[in-house]
Amino acid sequence: MRIVVADDSVLLREGLQLLLAEAGHEVVAAVGDGPGLVAAALEHRPDLAVVDVRMPPSHTDEGLRAAVRVRREWPAARVLVLSQYVVASYADELLATGEGGVGYLLKDRVSEVAEFLDALATVQAGGTVLDPMVVRDLMGRRRDPLLALTPREREVLALMAQGRSNAAVADALVVSLAAVEKHTQRIFAKLGLAPDDDQAHRRVLAVLRYLRSGADPATGAPR
Structure with a gap:
């Protein structure tokens, strides 16, 4: 072979x-x-x-x-x-x-x-x-892609849904900007958002998916 x-x-x-x-x-x-x-x-x-x-x-x-x-x-x-x-x-x-x-x-x-x-x-x-x-x-x-996110990734997505930039998310979670950027890339990958789309577009799609799921606004966990 x-x-x-x-x-x-x-x-x-x-x-x-x-x-x-x-x-x-x-x-x-x-x-x-x-x-x-x-x-x-x-x-x-x-x-x-x-x-x-x-x-x-x-x-x-x-x-x-x-x-x-x-x-x-x-x-x-x-x-x-x-x-x-x-x-x-x-x-x-x-x-x-x-x-x-x-x-x-x-x-x-x-x-x-x-x-x-x-x-x-x-x-x-x-x-x-x-x-x-x-x-x-x-x-x-398949039942709910948000279930694939780690607790930290849910926190990041919840803050993104509040309109915060990566820098603001980093400040809120007391982590580095690089760490937040890694989390956002993993969120996009787990939600199946194509890297061919630009960063801003994927961010909007991720937030929409989060909002449609009815996730808990305090934790970002799906209800």
Whole structure:
């Protein structure tokens, strides 16, 4: 099997290449970011791409977004997504075609070599492989994406809904501006707000979603 590997961790990327080579597969490209994945997949047309979700620059869902783009431009692409955590944004879109050839596993599964290699074969053959934790989390988040937010992210979103700037949010929570910016990026990702939209537009959409949910204004928690 010809495989493209995409992961920003050099150690994991090298480890995957060794594991795959020992199993008789050929790694035709190994890249460390989303654009690199798109370019490698469309150039080499591999039998499978193994993709980490979180890659530079924001380390939220760049790999997942890149996988979606690959499938848009090459619908026959086979993609196995790996993640340390379940990242719901764009996962539905990746699975939406219903044509198979898609997998989403937590990275812990890589340590179970036989299971991981079986997953590769299933996805390459056009099947779908989903980690049970991924299924559970995606089903829960479909009901209300605000449930995916951490308590701190809800606090940030509640303050955003009050019309406060990032600097004002930072002052209110006694945290750095950089911390607030990271929280807002994670909020946008968890709510499935496309990074193609400008920052101000995503901010408005996030606040509208918050207001429509009837969230508790004191805590930002969905009612």
